[in-house]
Amino acid sequence: MSGRTTALTPPEDAVPPVRHPDAPAPGEPLGSHYDQCFGCGEEQPHGLRLAATAGEGVSVTATFTVRPAHQGAPGLAHGGVLATALDETLGALQWLLRVIAVTGRLETDFVRPVPVGTELHLEARVTGVHGRKIYSTATGRIGGPDGPVAVRADALFIEVAIDHFIDNGRPEEINAALADPDQVRVARAFEVNP
Numbered sequence: 001m002s003g004r005t006t007a008l009t010p011p012e013d014a015v016p017p018v019r020h021p022d023a024p025a026p027g028e029p030l031g032s033h034y035d036q037c038f039g040c041g042e043e044q045p046h047g048l049r050l051a052a053t054a055g056e057g058v059s060v061t062a063t064f065t066v067r068p069a070h071q072g073a074p075g076l077a078h079g080g081v082l083a084t085a086l087d088e089t090l091g092a093l094q095w096l097l098r099v100i101a102v103t104g105r106l107e108t109d110f111v112r113p114v115p116v117g118t119e120l121h122l123e124a125r126v127t128g129v130h131g132r133k134i135y136s137t138a139t140g141r142i143g144g145p146d147g148p149v150a151v152r153a154d155a156l157f158i159e160v161a162i163d164h165f166i167d168n169g170r171p172e173e174i175n176a177a178l179a180d181p182d183q184v185r186v187a188r189a190f191e192v193n194p
């Protein structure tokens with residue numbers, strides 16, 4: 001046994017998240033962290049093309065329109081696709097903390113079915129930080145920011161160094177990303193010295 005807790009609420013000695021002084025201003029579009037990302041990449045033909053915007057504090061908003069390719073049941077979004085949209089929105093919080101992190105744990109509540117054609121309005125915020133562990137929560141609402149909640153998630157992201165991607169990714173994509181000046185800029189912007 002690892003002794004690892006599966007709780008997704010920050011422990012008592014967690015600290016409140018701190019918005020990085022160079023974080024994008026509230027209302028600023030965050031853009032994609034990688035053009036081939038299934039969640040947000042503009043060059044990914046199969047992806048969700050989720051577009052996120054910086055919010056106040058350590059929060060983001062995002063929208064995602066459910067297309068026919070995202071169905072599970074006839075006319076309804078697949079649950080895994082909705083979990084991806086939540087995961088990607090939660091991942092975008094890294095722009096505000098200016099750290100690189102990956103999802104360690106993601107717990108999703110599916111509250112309402114989400115029909116094809118729906119514009120899903122997502123909101124995510126960091127609830128606490130404990131060492132490398134970043135606790136966060138997100139909701140997805142149907143039709144608008146005040147629409148009915150369709151999905152919810154709580155997550156634990158774990159801060160990693162850029163080597164996490166270089167050591168574990170396929171050389172083809174890593175080399176292509178390194179050759180893309182935009183991607184290198186993103187990686188440098190995030191660079192951490194653990």
Ligand SMILES: CCCCCCCC/C=C\CCCCCCCC(=O)SCCNC(=O)CCNC(=O)[C@H](O)C(C)(C)COP(=O)(O)OP(=O)(O)OC[C@H]1O[C@@H](n2cnc3c(N)ncnc32)[C@H](O)[C@@H]1OP(=O)(O)O
Nearest residue numbers: 004005006033087088091102103104105158165177178187
């Ligand atoms: C050169 C090219 C340029 C590229 C530029 C790229 C820029 C990229 C920018 C931004 C990327 C954003 C991407 C967003 C996309 C959406 C987010 C995703 O879908 S990410 C993909 C899915 N997730 C994974 O693939 C993780 C796979 N898992 C792992 O790699 C490891 O398990 C990892 C890193 C998560 C942890 O491994 P450890 O060895 O580093 O650390 P340990 O010691 O195991 O954990 C640290 C602490 O966290 C807790 N922890 C870890 N996993 C946990 C879990 N599942 N549940 C509860 N606690 C957990 C542990 O108990 C420990 O806690 P205690 O410090 O002891 O208190």
